[in-house]
Amino acid sequence: MILNVLHKTRYEFATPVGGIIQSLRLIPARCEGQTVIDWRVEVAGAVMGEVFRDGAGDYIQTASLRTRTSNIEVIVNGTIETRDCAGVLRGHRERVPPRAYMRNTPRTAPNRAIRELAEQALAGMEAASALEQAHALASAVHGALPYLPGATHAHTTAAEAMNEGAGVCQDHTHVLIACAHLADLPARYVSGYLNASEDGTPHEASHAWAEIFVDGLGWVGFDASNESCPNEHYIRLGSGLDAQDAAPIRGLVLGGTEESLDVTVVIEAQQQ
Amino acid sequence: MAESFFNEMYDPNGLRAPYRRLEGWYQDMPNEFRALKQAEAEDLFRRYGITFAVYGEGGDPDRLIPFDMFPRVFAADEWRRLERGIKQRARALNAFLSDVYDRGEIIRAGRIPADLVYRNEAFEIAVAGFRPPLGVFSHIVGIDLVRTGPDQFYVLEDNCRTPSGVSYMLENREVMMRMFPHLFQANRVAPVDNYARLLKRTLASVAPAKCDRDPNIVILTPGHFNSAYYEHSFLADLMGVELVEGQDLFVDGDFCWMRTTQGPRKVDVIYRRIDDAFLDPLCFRPDSSLGVPGLMNVYRSGGVTICSAPGAGVADDKAIYTYVPEMVRFYLGEAPILENVPTWQCARADELKYVQEHLSELVVKEVHGSGGYGMLVGPRADKATIEAFAAKLAENPSNYIAQPTLALSTCPTFVEDGIAPRHVDLRPYCLVGRDVELVPGGLTRVALTEGSLVVNSSQGGGVKDTWVIAEE
Structure with a gap:
């Protein structure tokens, strides 16, 4: 499938700020499931640093703007060819050992509710394969947290989302990572895009899911929000320990804070 | 108490050779003269501004670490063996770091459990696969040693991040030379004052490949409220480099810059005295205001060198410590010269x-x-x-x-009524860049309380000048 992406992130400042610095993870890396045809990342007026690849295989780039400004816009515009690999991340070049993804952050730390969820999901599955266990955990998370935009916010932890009893893709992913760790399975947060226009689900095009490491298969994606594995509708941008660590944009405003943020993502499948 | 401790000055056979020329010195010293000298030493330390704030203890932040005038002395041949052992260990620790952030051969070979390394909080995923200049991660390795007999030395712990205390090594010598110049005529004490020159050379040797001129080196400090701030400014002074805080630096494009009155100046090597977590809010703790936003991207794309390298802490964890002798065998193919304490x-x-x-x-x-x-x-x-x-x-x-509990060696120490043996340890500072270098000396810490084995300055410890007697 060929997908066109137009992703705009616009920051507006109430009073002009001294500048901005951002670390961008906005370029999809090549793997069997995706090959970039054309991809541009622009931040008007900013100095763009050299693109380098980190140990997790993500493309990273710095954008810095050191002049007074009252708004800034990050524009991603690209075309990518995707294919269904049944969720398995194949042909992705990376250097981080999977066991490094066993640690929790405050966002993925389990509480009692999460421990119980994982225990119930895996009850009687002691002999099951890691892949079956991962599937069971993903379905359990899907069942435990109905999709409800607004129930949580950008800094909600897995434990808080469980207490809330609802959440969005970020919360599903955090809870699933916590559950996987409890089952001694390395797990990480993946940020990317989802072409959701076809199945009519109400999710945003900016999306997140978890990857769980399964011996013999490698990293396998699990989208607990949709109770599915990533297919040709998914574009993978990068990974990390949690939403903050894997964020497509991590930035800092210099000499000012007040901002309004407007994000639009349009994804279209190209007609063959 | 039936314990017996190795006394570094007097063993059962009498006076030990390295201390030979100190016996007359302290025995002939009148009490009033000694009190005078002790006051003079304190005055010098205050004038130099060398003070130590103890974390979480409150009280006077400008408290001096007690200085004991009685030097701790090593013979040349004792030091030669220590030097070989320390350099060997520093090389092995660096080989380990460059391995675990690369292919992890030592783990594949089953010599160290994977989880001990990869699940360690100090293992930085952000630098996996990244090779710093010359493959060096820990540029200043502080190795804490204790002695239990004439030839028995044990490593208590390794410090691969930002070991502090080297300013005491330098100041203690400075003060001793000013107060007792004749002692240095009678004893051929190997000099330590080239440490700053060697440190600067070490830092310059790891400048990034993109740097095509004399590298601009800076020391990055968390600020004057930090307990080691004095040391940061002291070392910057001695090396003739700028002492900066995070707000003095900024990232633009592929490089890190320093604000100066003549405009921005590119920075090539940062000797940082702040922890990994605070280095860059865009990579680590987002609430850190001590670091430089964007620094880790510049580092990972080869625009600046950070010393010690982010992630170096995974080598000096107390759980990893047990395996350091194994690292020496695995990477260097040598028998470890310095022993670990059984743990x-x-x-x-x-x-x-x-x-x-x-x-x-x-x-x-x-x-x-x-x-x-x-x-x-x-x-x-x-x-x-x-x-x-x-x-x-x-x-x-x-x-x-x-x-x-180790039977830590003792060294004569001035006490209320004359001298008495007190327990000591040693922290030498090994430099790793293009070469591996060690100045002949280190920081000797002494437990001033009778019988105490805790030498930490936060727990009533003091410091001594450490001598290596040059070959005669």
């Missing part, structure tokens, strides 16, 4: 059981602790202290390791 990992059930049954004989430390806080010295603790500690240990065993 029980309380994370292992069988070893925990032993520790719990022998608490009154052991020293028990927190895996990630430092500064002598939160540790139990079994033989010196009363029953209530041991019981309270046992409860803490049972609650979180994997947070602790235990070691036997």
